[in-house]
Structures are given as structure tokens and as C-alpha cells.
Amino acid sequence: MAITAQDVNKLRQMTGAGMMDCKKALTEANGDFDAAIDLLRKKGQKVSAARAENATSEGMILTHISADGTNAKLVAFACETEPVSKVENFRELGQAIMDAAVKHNPADTDALLALNLADGRSIQENIIDLTGKIGEKLVIQAYENITAEKMVSYIHSNGKLGVLVALKNVNGASVEDAGKDVAMQIAAMNPVALDKDGVDATIIQREIEVGKEQARAEGKPEEMLEKIAQGKLNKFFKDNTLLEQAFVKDNSVSIAKYLDSVSKGLTVSAFKRVAIG
Secondary structure (H helix, E strand, O other), rough: OOOOHHHHHHHHHHOOOOHHHHHHHHHOOOHHHHHHHHHHHHHHHHHHHHHOOOOOEEEEEEEEEOOOEEEEEEEEEOOOOOHHOOOOHHHHHHHHHHHHHHHHHHOOOHHHHHOEOOOOOEEEHHHHHHHHHHHOOOOOEEEEEEEEOOEEEOOOOEEEEEEEEEOOOOOOOOOOOHHHHHHHHHHHHHHOOOHHHHHHHHHHHHHHHHHHHHHOOOOOHHHHHHHHHHHHHHHHHHHHHHHHEEOOOOEEEEHHHHHHHHOOOOEEEEEEEEEOO
């Protein structure tokens, strides 16, 4: 049957897909709009598979703190290029994903992808459909869901880096500003762990071996290498674990001491730092 320009435009309005894609889908479906929509969805699946190995270095970070301040969620919705990250449909879907996370409190990314949106289709299906319309790989790069005594969030100005900070021993103090300071520290300094106890054993062993080799290259005696390496390891902990790091706004104190000065015993129980790109 003949496919009119009005038919093509109607399908385009219904799906948001490109004009040529809509015309091709209607032609293949013999003018059946439901079948054409299914074809476009299948095209989205094919596009998604074809671009599976492509890097997603652009996108948007969204965060949400519950009304009582005890739960925080972070969604990193990623795409391939900066122009797509600014497309209205992309940003609307990102917000819809966050809204669904807030409403249903999924435990992990798989549970989040399985949630249905207002159109009755899952988040995964919506992502596949939008992939077909936009022609780029789209992915939920990260989903974090943390509950603690007090949660604070921070999104960097580029919109592609987000931090969640869990505080404990708040004791009724006003700690929002301190939490923001710590979140910005995490964004800037990218600590590997909360404290030395949280550093992976393989990282510790690597730092010890590197320290020994550096000392050996400097001509230090073999019997001194272990002691020297341990000293370098302690320096690594100070530079790379959050609570031991020097506070960027006042290098005379560590993050641990800064928080304690805000409210006695105040500290960080956990943090998440997520960056796109």
C-alpha cells in the first residue's frame, strides 16, 4: 500500500524516530502502525547490539536525597557524545529513571532496569527504544543506593561526576556544609578507600613492591628496604584514603580531624564517587 507523508509524520510523532526510519518501517509493515512500531523497537535492539562496544563518555549524573536525609540514590545515565547528552528525550528518560528509583527503591541496577515506567514498558525497553531513535549506545553506567544516619550528595559543575557521602555520629548537629566539603574533596582527590583498612590487599602489596624497588634503585641497603617501603606505604595511605587525606580547605588537618571539629565523633561511614568519561 502507498505510504503517505502524513502517515510517516504520524508515526514520527508517535515514536520520535527519524523520518526515513518511519517510512521504511511503515513500508515493511504494510501501513500497520503497531507493526511499524515493533519494527522500530527491533531496530533499537539491533542498534544497541551493534554499538555494544562503543565508549559512553558523556551523559548525566542525577542524585536524590530522601526527605529525612537518610537515603541517597545516584544514577549515571551515559551516552556516546555530548550533543546527545543534551537532547530532551535523553534527559527526560534519565529523570524518569531516577523518579522510578525513588518510588520503588530497587536494590541494584538489574532491579532498576526491570522497573516499568509510565508507558507500561520497562526502563530497559525504554533505553533500547531511545537507542534506536538516537542511534547511540545508551546505558545506566552506575546506580548507587545508600542508607545512613545522614546522606549528602554533590554533582560537579560538568554534570558528569557525582558523589554520595554517608555520615555517622551526627548527634543532632548541622552537618550539611561539612558533608558538602567532604563530597567536594572526594570529587577532587578521588580517594581509593575510606581508610587504610579499606584498601585492597593487592594495592597494598603493589605499593610495597614499588617502594622497595624505588629504594633499591636509590642504592639503599637490602636490610632497609622493607622499612623504607612501609614508610612509603604510610604516605600512600595519607594521600589516598579519605579520612587520612589533608583537608583541601585547610591542609593543617586531616578529613577525620576536620569532621571531628565540626561535631565530636562525626565521621564518614561510606562514600561513592561516580564519573562518566
